[in-house]
Amino acid sequence: MNTTIDTYLTNEIGPLPFCPGCGHDQLLKALDKALVKLQLDPAKTVIVTDIGCIGLSDQYFITHGFHGLHGRSITYACGMKLARPELTVIVLMGDGGCGIGGSHLLNVARRNIDITLLVANNFNYGMTGGQHSVSTPLSGITPTTPMGNLESAMDLCKTAIAAGAGWVYRGTTFDKDLPDRIAKAITQPGFSMIDIWEMCTAYYMLSNKLKKKDLIDIMGRNNFKYGLVANNPRPEYGAQYRTTYVDTATPERKPRTIKTKLGNNIKRQTGIVIAGSAGQKVRSAAGLLAQSSMCAGLRVTQKVDYPNTVMTGHSVSEIIVSPERINYTAIDTADYFILVSEDGLKNTKSRIEKLPSTCTLYVEKSLDLPHTEAKIIRLPLMATAKKINRLSICFVAIAALVKDSGIISLDAFTEAITAFQKPAAAEISLRALEASSALIQAGQEVDSKNL
Amino acid sequence: MGLEFIEGNEAISRGALKANCNFFAGYPISPSSSIAYHMLNKLPRVGGVAIMGEDEIASIGMCIGAAMTGAKALTATSGPGMSLYSENIGLAVGGEIPLVIINAQRQGPAIGSSTKGAEGDILFTRWCTSGGQPMIILSPATVTEAYELTYRAFNLAEKYRTPVFLLTNKEICLTRESVDLEQVKLPRLVNRTRTTIDDSCFSNRLKALHEVPKFADIGGDQITRFTTSSHDEAGYFTSNPEVIQKMIDHYAAKIESAEEDITLVKQDIEAGAEILMISYGITSRSVTVAVKKMREQGYKVSSLTLQSLYPVPRTALSKALAGIKRIVVPEMNMGQYIQEVQRLIPKGVEVVGVNKMDTTLLSPDEIIERGVLS
Numbered sequence: 001m002n003t004t005i006d007t008y009l010t011n012e013i014g015p016l017p018f019c020p021g022c023g024h025d026q027l028l029k030a031l032d033k034a035l036v037k038l039q040l041d042p043a044k045t046v047i048v049t050d051i052g053c054i055g056l057s058d059q060y061f062i063t064h065g066f067h068g069l070h071g072r073s074i075t076y077a078c079g080m081k082l083a084r085p086e087l088t089v090i091v092l093m094g095d096g097g098c099g100i101g102g103s104h105l106l107n108v109a110r111r112n113i114d115i116t117l118l119v120a121n122n123f124n125y126g127m128t129g130g131q132h133s134v135s136t137p138l139s140g141i142t143p144t145t146p147m148g149n150l151e152s153a154m155d156l157c158k159t160a161i162a163a164g165a166g167w168v169y170r171g172t173t174f175d176k177d178l179p180d181r182i183a184k185a186i187t188q189p190g191f192s193m194i195d196i197w198e199m200c201t202a203y204y205m206l207s208n209k210l211k212k213k214d215l216i217d218i219m220g221r222n223n224f225k226y227g228l229v230a231n232n233p234r235p236e237y238g239a240q241y242r243t244t245y246v247d248t249a250t251p252e253r254k255p256r257t258i259k260t261k262l263g264n265n266i267k268r269q270t271g272i273v274i275a276g277s278a279g280q281k282v283r284s285a286a287g288l289l290a291q292s293s294m295c296a297g298l299r300v301t302q303k304v305d306y307p308n309t310v311m312t313g314h315s316v317s318e319i320i321v322s323p324e325r326i327n328y329t330a331i332d333t334a335d336y337f338i339l340v341s342e343d344g345l346k347n348t349k350s351r352i353e354k355l356p357s358t359c360t361l362y363v364e365k366s367l368d369l370p371h372t373e374a375k376i377i378r379l380p381l382m383a384t385a386k387k388i389n390r391l392s393i394c395f396v397a398i399a400a401l402v403k404d405s406g407i408i409s410l411d412a413f414t415e416a417i418t419a420f421q422k423p424a425a426a427e428i429s430l431r432a433l434e435a436s437s438a439l440i441q442a443g444q445e446v447d448s449k450n451l
Numbered sequence: 452m453g454l455e456f457i458e459g460n461e462a463i464s465r466g467a468l469k470a471n472c473n474f475f476a477g478y479p480i481s482p483s484s485s486i487a488y489h490m491l492n493k494l495p496r497v498g499g500v501a502i503m504g505e506d507e508i509a510s511i512g513m514c515i516g517a518a519m520t521g522a523k524a525l526t527a528t529s530g531p532g533m534s535l536y537s538e539n540i541g542l543a544v545g546g547e548i549p550l551v552i553i554n555a556q557r558q559g560p561a562i563g564s565s566t567k568g569a570e571g572d573i574l575f576t577r578w579c580t581s582g583g584q585p586m587i588i589l590s591p592a593t594v595t596e597a598y599e600l601t602y603r604a605f606n607l608a609e610k611y612r613t614p615v616f617l618l619t620n621k622e623i624c625l626t627r628e629s630v631d632l633e634q635v636k637l638p639r640l641v642n643r644t645r646t647t648i649d650d651s652c653f654s655n656r657l658k659a660l661h662e663v664p665k666f667a668d669i670g671g672d673q674i675t676r677f678t679t680s681s682h683d684e685a686g687y688f689t690s691n692p693e694v695i696q697k698m699i700d701h702y703a704a705k706i707e708s709a710e711e712d713i714t715l716v717k718q719d720i721e722a723g724a725e726i727l728m729i730s731y732g733i734t735s736r737s738v739t740v741a742v743k744k745m746r747e748q749g750y751k752v753s754s755l756t757l758q759s760l761y762p763v764p765r766t767a768l769s770k771a772l773a774g775i776k777r778i779v780v781p782e783m784n785m786g787q788y789i790q791e792v793q794r795l796i797p798k799g800v801e802v803v804g805v806n807k808m809d810t811t812l813l814s815p816d817e818i819i820e821r822g823v824l825s
Contacts, residue, residue: 013687047671048516058676059687064669065676066519068512069538079516079524081501083474084670087520105511107505241502241756245495248462252496256455287456287627294454294629302456302627308481308565327736329626330812 008035008042008063017056021205023198024054026173027120031060031090035177037375038186045088052127054120057092071101076110079114085238088186089115095135098156101136103442105156108191109165111237116185116192119156122200130203133308137218141207151294153222157229167192168230172215173199190236204264256419261297263409269322270332270407273351275344276394279311282340287318288429291420292402293321296412303329305347314347321407336405337361337374338397340381345369362401364393377404379439388431395429399436456633459597459623460527463553464489465632466601467525468642472551473499474517474524476510478532481565483555483623487528507535511552515539518548521668523605523643527553528710530572531561533579540614542582542679544702547664549608549643551580551601553617555624558810562576567810568621570732570783574790577761584699585706587713588761592735595627598636598788600715600758606641607713610661611705618760620783622812624731646673660697661704707763716767721746724753725776726823729759729768729792733812734781740815745823752823763791772796779822781805781813 009032018024035045045063049055051070058065068076077089098105098119108115124142125131132142132149135156139148157168169186171178173196185192197215199205219226272289276282283304290300298321307313318331337352337359339345345352345367355374363369365378367384373418379400385393402413410433417429459464463486467475471627475490477483487503494501500517504510506711514524533554544548558564559571570679577586587607591597601617608615612765642819646665664684667675673728708711719742726745730738735756742754755771757764772778780789786804793802805822807813 020678042674043672044670055680056688059678062674064674065668065678066516067678067680068515069542069679072508072512072539075504075512075686076519079474079476079513079518079522080512080669081504082522083517083522083524087670103505103603104509107509118573163584180618220484241495241500246498249496252493255455255457257455258629259453290627290629291456294456298629300627300629303622304625306566328812328815329622329733329736330814332814333815 005036005039005042006064008032010059010060015061016060018053019202021201022053023122023173023200024057024120027196027198028057030173030178031118033184034182034186037179037183044086044091046080048080048089048091050091050093050101052094052125054092066343071097071099072104073097074101074104074115074117076088078108078113081113081115082238083239085242087194088153090186091115091117093117093119094126095119095121095123095133098154099134100144105160106163108318109160109193112164112166112190113166113237114190116188117191118182118185119193119195119200121156121195122198122204124200124204126200126203130200130207137222140204142204152251155222155224157193157225160193161230164234165193165230166190166233169193169228170195170197170219170224170226172197174212174215188233190233206361236290258291258294260295260400260412260415262295262412262415264293264296264298264412265406266321266323266408269320269324269326270335271333272321272336272338272401273316273334273348273375273395274321274338274397275314275316275348276340277343278306278313278315279343280315281391281394282315282317285398286319288395288416289398289402290319292413292416293408295321295415295419296408298322299324299326300409301326301329306377314343316344316347330337334359338364338401339367340393340397342367360405362397362404374395380442384435384439388435389428392428392432395432396435396439398441399432401428403433403436404440452453455784456627457594458625458627459591460485460555460625461489462594462598462630462632463527463601463617463619464493465550467551467605468493469598469637470602470605472522472523472525472605473497474514475501475526476504476513476521476524476764477527478504478507478510480529480704482557482624483527483529483553485624486553486688488554492527507532508539509602510537511539513547514550515543515548518550519546519669523549525551525553528557528574529555529557530559530563533572535573537580541582543614544580544582544584545679546677547612548614549719550614551604551617552614553601553619556618556620558643558808561573564810566621568733568783568812569808569810570620570734571723571808572618573760573784573787575781576618582800584702586616587613587706587759588618588762589715589758590618590731590760590821591623591636591758592732592756593628594623594626595635596758597623598630598632599637602637603715606728609641609643611709612643612666613706618732620733645671649792659702663707665701665707665759667678691821695810710762710764711766713759713762714764714767716764717756717758718755718767718771719751720771721751723752724776726750726752726785727756727771727775727778728752728754728818728822729778729780730754731760731788734783737813737815737818738781741818744815745819760788765795768792768795775800777803779803779818781806781818781822783813784808
């Protein structure tokens with residue numbers, strides 16, 4: 001910029017709108033002096049205001065301005081700073097905002113995002129009638145504490161410091177050096193905060209006969225530090241994000257696609273249900289079956305069901321394979337059903353009871369099945385899996401299904417294993433496939449014994 | 452080109468990236484969480500920013516802040532998170548802030564069944580904030596459509612300067628399908644029209660009520676000051692009733708006058724049909740099967756699938772009504788969008804809802820039995 005800016009305040013919509021003697025007036029003038037001192041480019045500066053009388057402030061500055069919801073000004077400011085790091089972002093929030101938006105105060109301090117928070121702290125909700133806030137001193141009289149405030153005032157500085165804030169200052173609007181402190185807060189890298197104590201001449205000052213010197217007394221009585229409370233700079237979040245995540249990011253690999261059509265015996269839409277326990281890799285194994293079917297030239301959907309607990313309870317995947325587009329993704333009448341655990345049985349018992357004779361049910365041989373019309377193939381899935389890998393039971397089961405049913409070519413199955421699984425997982429799947437021939441034979445023996 | 456096997460949530464994130472989304476903030480919630488994982492993983496690779504907020508309010512707040520500086524922002528949640536978004540959605544409507552919001556529906560009310568599908572948030576999403584201004588809401592039926600409609604949602608958000616919702620469902624978000632996203636024909640990418648240094652901020656807003664104002668980035672050369680309070684065309688606070696009414700009319704006019712531009716429907720009209728199925732989302736796939744079955748049995752039946760739910764595609768709906776005596780509206784809720792249909796139909800046309808909210812999909816047979824045979 002070539003010309004010096006004498007003031008960042010503008011009269012465009014009139015003079016400042018505050019009550020006579022209101023601390024906000026002095027706070028904004030101190031902010032103006034700080035901006036004049038720093039000569040920031042107005043087009044690269046934004047003042048974000050919270051709700052309350054202080055929320056009227058942003059439109060009186062020649063910088064960008066944004067006035068949002070109660071308690072949320074910090075969140076908008078963080079979004080702006082993260083998206084556009086070159087901006088100087090200043091938040092004006094009252095003590096009310098520190099209450100309703102307390103979590104955002106903690107989290108901006110914790111993350112250390114480079115915004116400057118100026119709290120216009122006048123111990124009450126000045127705009128809505130002077131109700132008590134998180135910063136109202138003990139025994140303070142307000143419309144909501146008519147017999148005196150019983151709640152301890154929150155030390156905003158200590159709170160911010162506990163959450164990790166690097167630069168924290170407490171002052172009053174009567175301080176001569178407030179503009180310099182604000183300028184320091186703005187230039188300080190990382191999150192900085194000034195808790196600025198001031199007078200609400202409409203409410204709190206009147207109902208509590210508060211005088212200028214009382215501010216310092218209240219601080220002393222409550223062990224609230226006056227002046228610089230913390231100066232412990234640490235790395236700023238946005239800068240770290242850019243160096244750690246963005247600068248070192250590798251371009252994403254192109255997604256692996258399937259072009260092969262390695263053969264299948266599917267003439268119509270076919271439904272395969274796999275029921276087991278959460279943590280048994282039901283979804284992964286079903287996914288492999290799906291990818292194998294795609295390698296075989298089929299369309300596939302995989303609908304999943306599991307409880308909100310992750311490693312316990314059931315996990316059921318419904319795989320539909322079809323030569324054509326698949327619409328309805330649930331399976332009302334399964335063609336194949338794999339059951340590997342008690343959890344799976346518990347969840348699908350009523351479905352198993354209704355399976356038609358056209359369905360083949362591959363089941364871990366130790367499970368007690370309800371009556372069903374389905375063709376049952378009992379397999380020592382658990383015992384086989386134990387020999388391969390603790391978590392391989394579902395892979396053993398789908399290998400047995402592929403081998404026994406012939407719905408897709410073995411080439412398609414091995415193609416999917418090598419193309420989509422990580423080497424260690426692929427080895428397990430290949431061993432499962434290897435074991436499946438013996439398994440099917442064993443299954444037939446179990447069946448004939450049952451007969 | 453070839454087939455991929457991906458879930459709806461990945462398709463949504465891919466659609467967002469295809470639309471040049473460069474900011475994401477979200478809070479984990481089933482079944483939307485993996486959208487966040489994809490964005491957190493992918494955005495830094497293209498120079499964007501993705502962050503997990505401390506809660507839903509912070510997440511949408513950060514998106515709004517980023518969008519005001521010019522970013523294309525995305526957030527994703529489910530019903531409980533929508534409740535927390537509510538106030539900020541109103542801010543985004545009033546501030547005419549482009550933003551895409553994914554509502555991955557799950558069974559409610561409240562916590563409900565966190566890993567089960569539902570379509571219970573249709574009217575909630577439509578009326579999710581105070582004031583009652585029009586919304587743009589799209590609803591995909593497949594993983595491929597989740598990709599396409601997310602991309603389109605960004606275009607609409609930019610074009611109309613408004614939050615746009617993608618109303619999806621666990622049954623699309625977490626269902627994997629074989630898809631070929633490269634085959635999807637996408638419209639040209641739209642970016643918001645920006646002010647030039649000669650324009651005063653929001654200068655075009657009130658030339659015509661339906662006109663979409665130009666956008667001035669916070670941090671751009673054109674100084675922009677915007678207040679969430681009732682404001683005039685310059686973004687300044689106002690208490691003038693005339694100006695306030697004008698702005699309210701403007702929010703409505705810009706969306707409602709664009710009904711036909713926003714409308715996305717798929718028609719399967721059979722000549723002479725007296726039955727019309729109206730459906731959206733995952734349930735429309737059951738309808739496709741039901742319609743095929745019914746035609747095989749000799750019924751004449753038409754089907755209208757809505758990909759855009761709001762603004763209500765009145766023109767397309769009215770057109771599909773010709774000769775229809777019975778309308779069937781199957782929904783995974785207790786009857787929500789059917790109310791929009793009932794508003795439009797002439798006397799003498801029967802409207803039947805097929806409703807279920809037990810977390811399972813409506814099957815084609817249920818739709819035929821309860822919608823047509825009963």
